[in-house]
Amino acid sequence: MRPRLAAVQARIQGRTLAGLLSLPDPVLRRLAGPPVVVDGQTLDPGTQLVLRLQRLLREPAAEQHPVAEGREILAAQSLTVGGRHPVGAVLDTVLAGLPTRVYVPRALLASASRPTLLFLHGGGFIYGGGHATHDAPCRFLAERAGVQVVAVDYRLAPEAPFPAAYDDSVAAYRELLSDARSHCVDVDRLAVGGDSAGGNLATGVALAAAREGLPLALQLLVYPMTDCTASSVSRRTFGEGFFLTTAFMDLATESYVPSADLLRDPRLSPLFAEIPDGLAPAHVVTAGFDPLRDEGEAYASRLEEAGVAVDSRREPGLIHGFLNWVGLPGQARDAVGRIADRLGAALH
Known part of the structure; x- marks a missing residue:
């Protein structure tokens, strides 16, 4: 994907995520799923929702690709958030x-x-x-x-x-x-x-x-x-x-x-x-x-x-x-x- 098009797509995804995370807490919790508790700590529902969406959308992980591609993946993710x-x-x-x-x-x-x-x-x-x-x-x-x-x-x-x-x-x-x-x-x-x-x-x-x-x-x-x-x-x-x-x-x-x-x-x-x-x-x-x-x-x-x-x-x-x-x-x-x-x- 061309860099300019990738940047536009990342910005759109970011606005979508920002809208989802602005939803009322009860709605956010339902979308995120049951609470994740480890070491007596509860994962932030907004963070949990983002992780869930990444899994559902099968977002690529940088470490699963050659280093040059991984750099592009992390750059796009950073632009999104x-x-x-x-x-x-x-x-x-x-x-x-x-x-x-x-x-x-x-x-x-x-x-x-x-x-x-x-x-x-x-x-x-x-x-x-x-x-x-x-x-x-x-x-x-x-x-x-x-x-x-x-x-x-x-x-x-x-x-x-x-x-x-x-x-x-x-x-x-x-x-x-x-x-x-x-x-x-x-x-x-x-x-x-x-x-x-x-x-x-x-x-x-x-x-x-x-x-x-x-x-x-x-x-x-x-x-x-x-x-x-x-x-x-x-x-x-x-x-x-x-x-x-x-x-x-x-x-x-x-x-x-x-x-x-x-x-x-x-x-x-x-x-x-x-x-x-x-x-x-x-x-x-x-x-x-x-x-x-x-x-x-x-x-x-x-x-x-x-x-x-x-x-x-x-x-x-x-x-x-x-x-x-x-x-x-x-x-x-x-x-x-x-x-x-x-x-x-x-x-x-």
């Missing part, structure tokens, strides 16, 4: 040699020194990009939090395996600092954040910053991958039926990690990292029905034990990927609103 979000300005540039998109909220258009979030997208290190999959949440975060968002498209596997994404992320952070004036960055109000694989990379940037004594005000970690050994209970409990699958995670590991002896490398699995002094405060958000739930919460606990200021929250009814659902009414968008508010409070 992302919606439209006006923002003050969107600028395409290059940071550390990497394609980068800058989102400036309306409130900061006239400012030459802006609170800034360096955003690293999720996608298992093999999919995604600020342009393709995370344009909507970046727009939402910028306007709602009142911060500049700098979204970097790091190199992807399998073309560029570990540690390429890690190296790119750290290099982008260093360049933001070294050339802060031209990027309109207030270095005293600079955060790093990301979701899933991007949350993993954000931990790496934060750890590197602390080791080098460089400024960082916050690390924003949304359902981060922190343990590549895949040993948590939630990986087994939620590995099927809740969007992020075991097959997806296995493909990501096989594509990104060249050798099994790297699985505990702290640049890849920050749960095994030494926690340096001066590490930036962390806001860690997990989802109740997410295979990565336990390792994200384990990392939050690890930071707390090391004396790092941590604000941790679980969204019990949600699934992996909810950050992208800002175009749909319901619990997911409300959760992203809370993330944006926490980001704004930390940087203002």
Whole structure:
């Protein structure tokens, strides 16, 4: 399907989904089916309905296709759930040699020194990009939090395996600092954040910053991958039926990690990292029905034990990927609103 036609179709599907999720709660529950309860948590009915429709429509799963096709599938899905979000300005540039998109909220258009979030997208290190999959949440975060968002498209596997994404992320952070004036960055109000694989990379940037004594005000970690050994209970409990699958995670590991002896490398699995002094405060958000739930919460606990200021929250009814659902009414968008508010409070 041609890209323009695919985008139009995704927008139409998104409006249809938004209409369904706006129905009264009793109707939404009937459409979604009987409540799904696991670990004492009840799956959000709106999320349950979307998952049910995906199964009924036999929507393709990215991991079941060649990587290039999988990237197109995830881009289309992100467009469907992302919606439209006006923002003050969107600028395409290059940071550390990497394609980068800058989102400036309306409130900061006239400012030459802006609170800034360096955003690293999720996608298992093999999919995604600020342009393709995370344009909507970046727009939402910028306007709602009142911060500049700098979204970097790091190199992807399998073309560029570990540690390429890690190296790119750290290099982008260093360049933001070294050339802060031209990027309109207030270095005293600079955060790093990301979701899933991007949350993993954000931990790496934060750890590197602390080791080098460089400024960082916050690390924003949304359902981060922190343990590549895949040993948590939630990986087994939620590995099927809740969007992020075991097959997806296995493909990501096989594509990104060249050798099994790297699985505990702290640049890849920050749960095994030494926690340096001066590490930036962390806001860690997990989802109740997410295979990565336990390792994200384990990392939050690890930071707390090391004396790092941590604000941790679980969204019990949600699934992996909810950050992208800002175009749909319901619990997911409300959760992203809370993330944006926490980001704004930390940087203002």
